[in-house]
Amino acid sequence: xxxxxxxLLTFAFAIVFALCPCQSASAEVGLYIGGWGGYTISPxxxxxxxxxxxxxxxxxxxxxxxxxxxxxxNPFFKFLALEAEYSYLNPKIEDSSYxxxxxxxxxxxxxxxxxxxxxxxxxxxxVGLGFSYADQSLEDIEGIDKGDYxxxxxxIMTGAEFYLTSEIAVDVGYRYYATEMEVESGxxxxxxxxxxxxxxxxxxxx
Numbered sequence: 001x002x003x004x005x006x007x008l009l010t011f012a013f014a015i016v017f018a019l020c021p022c023q024s025a026s027a028e029v030g031l032y033i034g035g036w037g038g039y040t041i042s043p044x045x046x047x048x049x050x051x052x053x054x055x056x057x058x059x060x061x062x063x064x065x066x067x068x069x070x071x072x073x074n075p076f077f078k079f080l081a082l083e084a085e086y087s088y089l090n091p092k093i094e095d096s097s098y099x100x101x102x103x104x105x106x107x108x109x110x111x112x113x114x115x116x117x118x119x120x121x122x123x124x125x126x127v128g129l130g131f132s133y134a135d136q137s138l139e140d141i142e143g144i145d146k147g148d149y150x151x152x153x154x155x156i157m158t159g160a161e162f163y164l165t166s167e168i169a170v171d172v173g174y175r176y177y178a179t180e181m182e183v184e185s186g187x188x189x190x191x192x193x194x195x196x197x198x199x200x201x202x203x204x205x206x
Contacts, residue, residue, distance in 0.1 A: 028166055028205060029075045036171060036201025038065045043091050045103075045181075047191030065089035065197055071113075083111040085128070091195070093138060101138035105179070105193070107131070107153055115161070122169075126157040132179035134193070153179035161203065171201035 043060040067087030074080065087107045094100055109130035115122045132153035159173025178194035 028163065028169075029073045029078055030205060032071050032073070032203050032205040033069070034071065034171065034201055034203035035068045036066065036173075036199045038067075038175075038197045038199035039063070040065060040089065040091065041196035041198065043193070043195035045093070045191050045193050059094055060193075060195075061092040061094055063089055063091045065199075067107075067199075067201075069111075071111075071203075073115075078117065079115050081113040081115065083109075083113060083126075083128075085109045085111055085130075089195075091193075101136065103134055103136040103181075103193070106133045106135075107177075107179070109153065109155060111155075111157070113157070120163040122161040122163070124157070124159060124161065124173075128155040128157065129153070132181070134179070134181040136181075147182065149182040151180040151182075153177065159199070167205045169203045169205075171199070171203055173199045173201070175199060 040062045043062065045060055065087060066089075067085055069083045069085035071081050071083035085108075087109065088105065090102055090104050092102045107130060109128040111126050111128035113124050113126035115124040130153050131150060133148065133150045135148045155175050155177040157173055157175040159171060161169040161171050163169045175197050176194070177197060178192060181191055181193055
């Protein structure tokens, strides 16, 4: 809990620092909105099954993902951007040895992005913390189990922005995302869902 509080405090200081009074925004800085679509790479659900006294590792299928975000780049600190992001993915579970079904995952993330300007190309690296809501429906030998769980989530991101104009940029990236959840399949187990994602997005500055 102390570790989580420290992360959130760091984010709060970053927000205050980036949103301090500044000059009016110009191209490639200021407020922006964006959207992205992507595809997962090797998603997995794993954890400690206390009921069977053994670890488990589900077979999770690759799936599409999408997100929308609003962000701000301070004109005085063009290398730093802050974002609030909503994302969604719906991975399918197909594991004949345990359970079949799907998990609907909605995320609210707060990202800090560091960018390095190279003309019309801007490589970036970012980290995000937030919350994940997982709504799952699984069927096993004991029947259909439904449940939902809200927990902390985190992600790391890297990629590059390619500016088509001074106000429009295409974002090509990769991210690694993870969250804790409680899965229901005859009984409750703590589990970790994690996946890589390749993404393609668009950002528009105002």
